[in-house]
Amino acid sequence: MPPLPEAVEGRVVTRFAPNPDFVIHLGNARPAILSYEYKVMYKGKMILRFEDTDPRTKTPLPEAYELIRQDLKWLGVEWDEEYIQSLRLEIYYNIVRELLAKGAAYIDDKSPEEFRRYRNEGMLDNYPPRRRSPEDNLELWDKMLEGHFGEGEAVLRIKTDPNHPDPSIRDWVAFRIIDTSLHPHPITGDKYIVWPTYNFAAAVDDHLMGVTHILRAKEHMQNTIKQKYLYSHMGWEYPHVIHFGRLKLEGFIMSKSALKKLLEEGTGQGLSDPRFATIAGLRRRGIVPEAIRQLMIEVGVKHTDASISYVNLAAINRSIIDPKAKRIMAVFEPVKLVVKNIPWGSRTVEIPYHPSGSLGSRRIMLSGPSLELLVSRSDVELMLRNSVIRLMEAFNITIKEVKHDAIIAYYHSESLEEARKYGAPIIQWVKPENSVKVELVVPEGLDLQRIYGVAEEAARHLKIDELVQFVRVGFARIDSVQAEGDNVKKITAVYAHD
RNA sequence: GCCGCGGUAGUAUAGCCCGGCCAAGUAUGCGGGCCUUUCAAGCCCGUGACCCGGGUUCAAAUCCCGGCCGCGGCACCA
Structure with missing residues (x-):
């Protein structure tokens, strides 16, 4: 700075x-x-x-x-x-008395139109209220405070250069009357009716x-x-x-x-x-x-x-939250994926919450020989174009058939290297058991889009206000968690940015 | 209309006061590449700006004048 x-x-x-x-x-x-x-x-x-x-x-x-x-x-x-x-009105009132005594301010009890006429014609020097004595002004000021004037009937003006090139500067209003019996102040109620303007108070x-x-x-x-x-x-x-x-x-x-x-x-x-x-x-x-x-x-x-x-x-926000946002797998508009011919009976994958490994990890158990998962509808297109797909942090599959209600795939291979060899896209997936419903609120200009899906079991442990990154979707803030007892039913998140 | 303040890439900003080191720096965006078990992050390359016109000067983004454009104020709002 x-x-x-x-x-x-x-x-x-x-x-x-x-x-x-x-x-x-x-x-x-x-x-x-x-x-x-x-x-x-x-x-x-x-x-x-x-x-x-x-x-x-x-x-x-x-x-x-x-x-x-x-x-x-x-x-x-x-x-x-x-x-x-x-x-602080009493403080301001005291300053007013000082100004009035010095002849630096005056009570204007004429109409705004009258004042404007004198001001705009360069006659302010001769404006009668402006020429009043300090004593008379002080007396009128007390009358203002006592309620002798109604709204708009009198203001207090600060004397300036009466011929200032900018007319709005000339003898500006420092106090006006506000009928607080009609417009009560949330803090002082109707205690005061003479209120300073911004310029005076500030x-x-x-x-x-x-x-x-x-x-x-x-x-x-x-x-x-x-x-x-x-x-x-x-x-x-x-x-x-x-x-x-x-x-x-x-x-x-x-x-x-x-x-x-x-x-x-x-x-x-x-x-x-x-x-x-x-x-x-x-x-x-x-x-x-x-x-x-x-x-x-x-x-x-x-x-x-x-x-x-x-x-x-x-961009600034991302650079701050990226290192500490947990990576969570969630699929939106979920589509069923059935993987067949898995050569092992069951296995547990351990997935870090952050690529750096600094945020810990969770374990997910997968069992063969046939496994049912959920993937995002938006990834179906990928599956039509690529026969081999890698399920992130898990294994590779071959797409066999894309039906309207499900995708049928066969186990292909295990390693990431193998996936690379085939140029297989890597997608996130969710195991249906213990998954959590997720609603993602996406603000877009004047609109608020909502997309629905499910998130992996680990999402059950997310807390309100926590910032996460839904893998391949973007960063979001956990806005609410709906639960029945300890059983988390659904989380709502607000999309931040990609 | 009258007062006032500004105008550097798509966006934001540095430089302007104290003219030369600015054929204009940085961030972000965009394009390309590398890397990577995310469409994130990281790395590399590229892209792209001094509002216009005069003047002063050996030399102007920087100083002066004019124009154009934008914004603010012209309230008994803050």
Whole structure:
């Protein structure tokens, strides 16, 4: 990671400030992870701050506070202090009195249209509310707090350059009235009706919390300019800001509104739907935190938008999970395979869970002279093209007949060398006895495909969240295990990538 | 429309501030080969980019100007 401007070891303070109106997604992971990584790099401090100051249009989700904490922990992000803005309104109110006394802010009790007229015509200097005395403003402020004004009847504005080239900068709104009897706040209920805007609360908190470096998306660039006026009124020094572009994960649903819409339609998968680019969705799909961390560090802090392709994320993820994912044999849309003329009565094959041999092994007993197995329907084609096939880790067979309900084969030979000699394809197989039903959920863009099959007996011992590789199919995460007592009936897995 | 920020291979990123070592590095993808009891991993080879046009300079991806394109903001959202 590139160094931070004017960063001193031990003195860097970063923050991650989500709005708890929803869970966090991959885009939020960027400021969260980078803030954390820089904190670690400079042995500083990181703050988690919930920005929940709009109970009306961005009503906080009560459970989101904890879900966000959980997601951050899962990502490996550790923060040192935590704040909730809705619990800090008195602090903001006190700053307001100071600003008002200094003549740096004023109560605007005219209509938005009236203000806009003065602002857009460059007449802001002469806007009557702007010219009010500090004493009158203080009095009006108290009236606001006491409830003399209804929603939309008064706001508090911070004085800026009244002729700033960007009109949106001019005398921005710092507080507005929200009728919390109509729109209660999940934490403070209807206790407060005068709420700070993002620019006020974030700016004040960044100072009070000693934040030295802000990492935020570039949609805040104009906000930085607005906030600097507040800092200059208060005589504060503005932190260093690093802006970066937006992040998109190709093929995933990212926008909050689209996610909410799908949730309402009832996808049955909730916030962790594997089609979502939410942290929970990616976790569900078998993406590990380290992969997200590496991706964020690679993407960095450029101003340009980045469109991440899933294969890229998958490649990083694969390199992390490949060494520790058990290889499990599973066949989908199973087809019966009958092997005849086996020269031995019974034999046990020992198959390592990983080609490296580092994950142990399981034993499978096979018995002759006639053996019934299951193979994947997708491999039938291979059997039509190749007369000799090797059953992985077992023996070789000759295909005799491909019928619609079964494949008849004869034992051919034992060794791998022999299979090579014939150029025999190697396929996975499942012994029907003690096998487990498996449902593989495959997210594909907006669709969720499900394919069904059976897995070998060893799959009975898989645990939820375990990452496995179904041989010749791909990596997947065990999502659920259905059992009756100790008897595992079925496992459901979510496909991660090949 | 008005403010602001950007544009390096399919994707992501390095280099740009401090011009030459960049006929542009890395990862991933793609093509080919090797290896391998997986369509995984590993190894080798190849593929492919400095938005366009001017200018400054002995020399420009790097500096300047113009254009084009993309993104963000213009909220009593964050």
